[in-house]
Amino acid sequence: MLTRRVRGVAVALAVGLTALGCAAPVNPRLGAYGASGYRYANARPAAAEEELFVILAFSGGGTRAAAFSYGVLEGLQSIRYQPAAGPERTMLDDVDVISSVSGGSFTAAAYALFGTEGFKDFEDYFLYRNIQGELVTRALTRWPRLLRSDVSRIDLAADLYDEVVFKHATFATLLEQAPKRRPYLLLNATDMTLGARFEFTQDQFDLLCSDLSTVPVARAVAASSAFPILLSPLTLHNYSGERPCDHFDPPRWLTNGLGSLDQPRRVTLARNLLSYRAHATDRPFVHLLDGGLSDNIGLRGPYVALSGQDSAWSLYTKINQGKVRRVLVITANARTGRDPSWGKRESPPGVIDVLDLVTTGPMGNYSFETVQLIAEHFARLRSDLESFRACESLAKDQCPAFSMPFDLPADVAFHAVELAFENVKNDAGQDDERLKNCLEGLATAFVLPRAQVTLLRQVAQRLLMMSPAFIEAMQGIAPGWQPPNVPIDPAILAEACPTR
């Protein structure tokens, strides 16, 4: 397959250039601690919060993931409904947070920056473009730059993304879009030292005593998609412990999390975050790689916000405040299956296949666990609320004067929607094996044939409209809503997935 060969060339090129260059920090020191900067509270002012809270999570997977998540945005944009108050809107207008890794980060950042007005540009400048080829060309034509000690392969990639996709936008630019109801963007990378998720928000940068506002969005996307070996890590400077950051009051949830000794997840999260300050002197640099290494589905950040107070945008807090009455989480998971032909051949898979497996296999397994974690958490919350109502109803049947000694914080509905290739169905509702096999065989690369990109967009919309969990959510949001039929264009299917 051509794309596999392209990937092989790129891997070889990257390996060849591995010895060249080392990245320079791109993040400036913070002038003083404050409440400004790219934080949830500033990006989504309280007035913009409504009863429906929508989170999108975009997985990794190169252009495959970018096109698939773009199809989800298109699908949401196509749904118009009349809310109880205010003018007609689309479901895309309701998106509060997009959390993304790797390939999905391109779509997430482009939408957060340019809105639907930027859709056409994104198609031209990224989805249907041979970004991978341009990366290779840049590496070949600008290799002398890589001899400089302050330039690395990730810098060439970030410069390309900055020029052609993100138009030199910074996190300050992102914040300027807040009045336009743009979602809060969580671009996730992986801290190599901790092996943990690192998000590009001012809350995280406070721990480094660094100002995120002047950092180009392209840098964050490059870090989020810095696939191991192919691209070098992105390096940030950790200024904590130096003036003016020698005194820092961490949020109370962070110090309390550290002291929650019988809650290992809380302790680990807090310990990792506080380690930037605790070990500032022996760790003045933070090296970031592909977000998929710690969470290839983009759901870990949302899970923390959905399951407690340990987040700058805790959903528990919003529910307790009575602001949020319905939570919808849509995961665009562009994972692919293993090559089924491996087991049919006596000769073992080649080096590229092995490299692919060891770098993406663990990511896929961990993603499955995270999706399950969210689904099980929502099931538990739903069960709790039902238990409360059932118990009250049963007691009242026996004793009409009975009253529960306390009330629920709010009656909240929870919906978890996972869109994945393995769930594609035909019009009869049966598994569409041909389409599924085709999608699961698509390469992880920053170039795909045009028909495959179009197919991925159509598949995402079809999966969304056929998802029972999404239909249930929509019928609660807009009673009477019926999903449209989203067909797959047979000509596109034939071109994207030629029959062998």
Place this chain on the structure above:
Amino acid sequence: MSYVVVRFPEPREVYIDDESQGSSTAASGKPRALFVNAGKHTFRLSGASVDPPEQTLNVPERPILNPYPVEFRKC
């Protein structure tokens, strides 16, 4: 995950780890169960005459039908 009920003789705004969680009391006049993750949290109420002014507790896992009580007195 867990649930808490914060008790005080009159409605007050509840803060968990310095973030407002809304009123301690529902519109019905009954205390409100609040969603909280298990572990250490600092509880505080708005206004004066609250004893203690704040308390940091290790909230255990509790089902919704048996929320963990957090008691404040008026002083």
